[in-house]
Amino acid sequence: MSFQRTQEKLKILADAAKYDVSCSSSGSKRANTNKGLGDATGMGICHSYTEDGRCVSLLKILLTNHCIFDCAYCVTRKSNDLKRAAFKVQEVVDLTINFYRRNYIEGLFLSSGIFKSADYTMERLVAVAKKLRTEENFNGYIHLKSIPGASDELMREAGLYADRLSVNIEIPTEAGLKKLAPDKKREDFIKPMIKVKNEIIQYQTEKKIIKSTPKFAPAGQSTQMIIGASGENDFQIMQTSNHFYKNYNLKRVYYSGYVPISYDNRLPKIGSAVPMLRENRLYQTDWLMRFYGFDVSEILNKQHQNLDLDVDPKLSWALRNLHEFPIDVNTADKRMLARVPGLGMRSVHKILNARRFRKLNWEHLKKIGVALNRAQYFMVCDSNQFEKRDLTSEKIKGLILQNSTSKYQKMLSNQLSLFG
């Protein structure tokens, strides 16, 4: 391949792909076969981190940034005046293999602008994955975009070569989508998602009967929503997210704070801040839903439509539900332990194990790694020292904030002063 040409394309097409935040490379079970190249059995590996602190685990590029659509929020929209480029199938294969051999990456994340038609685009994405698997005997991770509108046959083929498939719904509500991408309909995104979900279920069922059934997208599918581009509140966003987790068996929903890239007056102005703190709070909520046994309606509902920015969502929930506390760390069940602010799931497991040997006191909890600054107001342990005052929620919140320095302090005071 011609070095200079490839170099130029890589710059353009990596730049265009970077707004897709998914970087997961785990959850597949693709082992190295016949002494080929690569292995995707273990946990994912972040090989590097960009200066914005995001993980680099996959070669994340677009096949092309030519696109027939004009979605306002997208940097490769048709009406945007920028340099366009397109990779050849072989170029992507060579880059992937050579980066992988040097241990730069876990695999490939290939997306694309839509050129000519959905099928034409999807066909090329599939061709790259097929070449990697069949000609290069590549067993690393491959994440392909499902192109809305592509034929079922192509989607099925994609799933046979890829570890993960994803289609980004981008805008959390239908009303928002109508405003920013009038050419697109919610169903267009849903259709490939349903197709992939059904294929996964079918292949898994067959695999139980016939061992040699090939893997179909073993790392499942995911989607992404842009935050702060179309005016949705956190309640709407998390309801959509919950809906997708429940109905389409998604592995992940990603939240991407909108990075202003357009002078379109339907969108936040260029230069306005990326809502990173809000994005963080949404991820925390997502985790509470998936790993901490919370129902989304406990955290966000008609009364509380937006997440607090100054405290994390679990603390915020606990402050609204003081009647559930304090709990005794030596007797409480797992479910309640997981609900104590300052206790992560790792600490919960350590506590459950450790308390079988002796009753735990503050000293033990501190060594285990519990954030006592928050947790102390919500629990008692084997000690006669505990919070005896009958504190109100506001008071507790004040005490906690007083004794902590948030990594978001700077951002927080900025955002508050904006509205203050």
Place this chain on the structure above:
Amino acid sequence: MQAKNLIYDGTFDGFLSAVFYVFEHKLTNVTIQNEFAMQQGLFSDVEKITTEEVKANRVWKGIKSKLSAKGSYQLYYAFLSEQIAVETLLLDYIQYAFSKAHNVDKDYSHPSILKIAQIAKSVGREKHRMEAFVRFRLTKDDIYFTNIEPDFNVLPLIEKHFKRRYADQKWVIYDIKRGYGLFYDLEKVELINMDFPENFNFTKTDDSFFAEQEFEFQKLWQDYFKATNIESRKNLKLHIRHVPKRYWKYLSEKQP
């Protein structure tokens, strides 16, 4: 009773042989030290331990029967940390484990067990970092070569990972801090010692040793690394937390 100081040869088997000696002689006031990192105690009685595989295996089998798989690998991980006096902690843990009828490896409120779990955790983290931060460079002899300087002796832990992953290419991972490396020849992995030419610079890719295309791919990788960054989200503090500066000198994307 006078304090006894057991000196072993630095290997895991050597350490286990010393543990065997402690149990055999029912020693109570004892420290175990690596002969390369030995500190002479003023009033202690020094005993040199010979490494015996049979004894080591017996101790290891005993440990495995007392602990869960995770518990025993935590002991091995902690041993590879090479931290000063880690042997004493390990011995305390092992003695405690043998003194109880039940499995103790989750007794996190016991000081030695928590400490070993924590050390094992940092060794595990270093192992994972090496799996991430190794950057192979293709030599003129068609071998993918990398040099590393891990905080802990993690080469024995990462062998399997790289063997499984790069089954169809020859590679060398060389620990220049400890002076040994792993060489995979498409069949098996061997421990090797290498002599480097005097003018060999570990951070530079020199065209007298490395293949021509190596420069192109390093450049492409650097370009990719820059292009995939979102300037308006810049967060150097987070960046450095994930990629601590001490690893930068061998990361191709961090080279000027």
